Structures are given as C-alpha cells and as structure tokens.
Amino acid sequence: SGDVVPSWYSLSFQVYFTLTASNVAFVYWSHDIGGHISPSPPELYTRWIQWGIYSPIFRTHCTKDYNNDRRIWVYPYENYKIMRKAMRHRATMVPYIYTEARVAYDTGVGIVQPMYYWAPEHPQAYSYKDQYFFGSQLIVSPIVAPMDNATQLSIKSIWLPEGDFISWSTGEWIHGTVEINRSFSLSETPVFVKAGSIIPMKHDFDVLGSAQVIPDVLKLLIFPGNNNSSEYTLYEDDGHSTKYQAATPEHATQTYKVNVINRQALQVIVGAYVGQKFDGRPESRGYELHIFGCWPAEHVRVDGSKVIPYVPWVKLNMDSDNKDFWSYDGSTRTLIIGLTRRPTVAKYTIDLQVTGDLSSDLMRSNYVGQLARARIAKQTLDEQWGKKTVYQEDYFDLLNAAEIGMRITYTPQNATELLTSFDSLYNSAVEQVKNIGSLDAGVKSMIEAQLTNV
Numbered sequence: 001s002g003d004v005v006p007s008w009y010s011l012s013f014q015v016y017f018t019l020t021a022s023n024v025a026f027v028y029w030s031h032d033i034g035g036h037i038s039p040s041p042p043e044l045y046t047r048w049i050q051w052g053i054y055s056p057i058f059r060t061h062c063t064k065d066y067n068n069d070r071r072i073w074v075y076p077y078e079n080y081k082i083m084r085k086a087m088r089h090r091a092t093m094v095p096y097i098y099t100e101a102r103v104a105y106d107t108g109v110g111i112v113q114p115m116y117y118w119a120p121e122h123p124q125a126y127s128y129k130d131q132y133f134f135g136s137q138l139i140v141s142p143i144v145a146p147m148d149n150a151t152q153l154s155i156k157s158i159w160l161p162e163g164d165f166i167s168w169s170t171g172e173w174i175h176g177t178v179e180i181n182r183s184f185s186l187s188e189t190p191v192f193v194k195a196g197s198i199i200p201m202k203h204d205f206d207v208l209g210s211a212q213v214i215p216d217v218l219k220l221l222i223f224p225g226n227n228n229s230s231e232y233t234l235y236e237d238d239g240h241s242t243k244y245q246a247a248t249p250e251h252a253t254q255t256y257k258v259n260v261i262n263r264q265a266l267q268v269i270v271g272a273y274v275g276q277k278f279d280g281r282p283e284s285r286g287y288e289l290h291i292f293g294c295w296p297a298e299h300v301r302v303d304g305s306k307v308i309p310y311v312p313w314v315k316l317n318m319d320s321d322n323k324d325f326w327s328y329d330g331s332t333r334t335l336i337i338g339l340t341r342r343p344t345v346a347k348y349t350i351d352l353q354v355t356g357d358l359s360s361d362l363m364r365s366n367y368v369g370q371l372a373r374a375r376i377a378k379q380t381l382d383e384q385w386g387k388k389t390v391y392q393e394d395y396f397d398l399l400n401a402a403e404i405g406m407r408i409t410y411t412p413q414n415a416t417e418l419l420t421s422f423d424s425l426y427n428s429a430v431e432q433v434k435n436i437g438s439l440d441a442g443v444k445s446m447i448e449a450q451l452t453n454v
Helices: 008-024 042-052 077-092 094-107 313-319 367-382 392-410 412-434 441-452
Strands: 112-114 132-134 138-140 154-167 173-184 191-194 198-202 217-222 229-236 252-262 265-270 284-292 297-302 325-329 334-343 348-354
Touching (some): 008 042, 094 198, 094 229, 198 252, 412 441
Antiparallel strands (some): 138 191, 154 173
C-alpha cells in the first residue's frame, strides 16, 4: 500500500482501502503495519497490530532508521503484552484463515469483505466504512482513533446486520439489525461472532513459526445459536506446494456440526476426513472443543456411551494430556471438552447435557467484559498502595467481583449462584470505588469510566 506516514488517518484509510480492494479482486493487499517512514507511537502501533491480525496479510515493516522500529518488545511493556497476545491470536487462527483463503481461491471473493456483500439492501452497510466481515464467521470493526486520555477508552459506533452476534471481548449477545456504541480499552478489539459459528484454530501452545504445520490437536471455538444447527468445513493441504491444483487434487476437508437439541442439550459432530492424502496429513488428531456462553456440563458422552470425566481447568496441563475430559473456564463462561487423538477417517459424536438454560441472560450478558474490567481496576488500585493511602478493604467488593471467574472455574457446580450474584457485587464495587476519598481524582475517574462503560 506504499510507504505511508504513521497516523490515525493512515490507519483508518488502510482499513477502508483494504475492504474495498475486494471489489476489484485485489484480495491479498499487504501493508507496512505501523506505517513506514517514521516512528509509530505506542497506542497507534498497538491498534495497527490489532487490525493487522484481521487483515489478509499480516506484515510489519518500516524504513531503515535507528529511531524507527517495529519490534514489539522495544515498546512499553503494557503495549508489548497486548501486541504479543494479538500476534499469537493471529497464529492460532491459521486453520480458519487458510480455509477462508480456499474459499477466496474458489470464488474470487476475498477473506476481507465489505458489509454490503452480506447486506446490500441496508444503507448502513455502505456508511460504516471501517468494518467488515473477516471470512464468513466474524465481523471486525477496528479502533482507528486515539482513546480518551481521561478514561483510557475508545468509543466505537458499530452496525450489525440481521442475525445474532456475540461480542468476542465481552460475551454480550446482540440482535441485529442494530447500531450500537461500545467502549473499548487498549487491550480490547471490536470483533463480533455470528451465533452458530464454529471456528477451527491451532492450540495456544502450537503457534509461532508453525503456520505450515498441520495441527495434530485442533481447537474448535463454538458459539451455539438459537435452537438450530450449524456447521463449518475445514480445508487443509500440505501448505507449501501446488499439489492442490493437480488433476487429482491433494487436499482434504473435515466438517464440524453443532445441533442445539434443546435449551440444555447440545450435540457436536466431528466429521471424517474427506479427500485425498497429502504430505503431512494427520492419520489421527486430538480435539479441544471450547463452547462459549455455555453452562458447566451435567454429563458428556462420546459416541453415545462413553461418559468422560470432569477435570479442573487449572490442572489440565499437569495430568490430562492422555485422556478425554471436560472442564470449565468461569472467566469466559466456556465449557471445554478435550478428546485424545483419534483416527481422522472416522466420525465422532459428542452429546452434552448442561446445568442451565443456554438462552438465559446469565449466559448472554456482558459478564466476560465486566469481569475483565474488574480485574484491571483491581490491579490499578493495588498499584496505588504506596502512592496514595488506598487499602484493599476500601474496595473489598471489587476484590470479590474480580475473583468470581476463578471461583466458578474451581467450583463449576456453583456457577448459577456465583453468576447470579455478580451483577449486584459489581455494582457495589463501583460505588465503593466512588467512595475512596484518598484516591487520586484522575485515577478514580478513569476506573469509574472503565467499570461503567462496558
């Protein structure tokens, strides 16, 4: 896209330019992420990275200059942590991105698609010029303006078309067609997942430098919809040759399906590989299903009979590598089901009964976002000790609110009670923060804004 000057205008224009490039079949547009000819300030570079991971080609670059650097570890530590997390997230998304790249190859429609490709009858699909579909499952609306210095938040206006969408950063269910305003801290990116989506990903421990390596453990992110069935078909080939173009193409697909049986029961089907063998094609594969907005399980059965055991999420790295399990992450309201390696030529059915109503407000609120903000607020207040006379007993309810996710993780049987108590605890925490008389006024105002604008 040329040697651009780092600026918020340049970032904003690159988003618009990239999505409209799809109109002329220029679907793999590459950018110097962070700008090219001069230093990129930390906030700007962080937001550029966050957009770049949802662009067709992720590539940082700049001109040679001792004062101009795009290595994320030379930036302030807080920015570095956010950018590193974003880059690792991009790496985990390779199975999804590669599948959507195959769709682009077959159809000529790029992975970045303007909103009017999906909703041409709506004027908002044309007027919201800096948001787009990233593949078939995600809507991305990058932050392209600086955050407010006082609140450390960016306010973003977003339009969602017909259907149900889940905010990836907050867990909130939003019913389209609708225009919304939401606030985002520097660590948050406006990404919305279509209800019913299934997103194949690499596991977190198998990311950087492994884009061409076919994963032997696949992570499936599942966002159940309303009383319906949904499916997604993964595409894989050897990742480095043109044998996918041969007379007998060397590639394979695997289809995943989710059936919403009723408000407390789901069925997940992992299909058998279909297609030709290729170099690196796994003969067996493990699976980790992450079902968002889901209650803990009452039971989980594999292929109709085998009941798999519960393992605490905090112990998984120690003792559950070689057995099937289910677990629960209370911070994200996510049911996790792990399946050991199985032959890829066979189909597998996972039936699960959960402890609550999947359509309950407790599963569709912005709890995930509120919990994350509570943790940030707690950390900020903890760091005030020694600067101002602020003690943990001054914000005791905030401490409790920030720990709710971990308490659910350790005791999923108490999920209903703990989630029900969260709203009142969170509101009480906000009031406690307001009443801390010794707290710096600017810090207090920032925390209040971040807690009340989720």
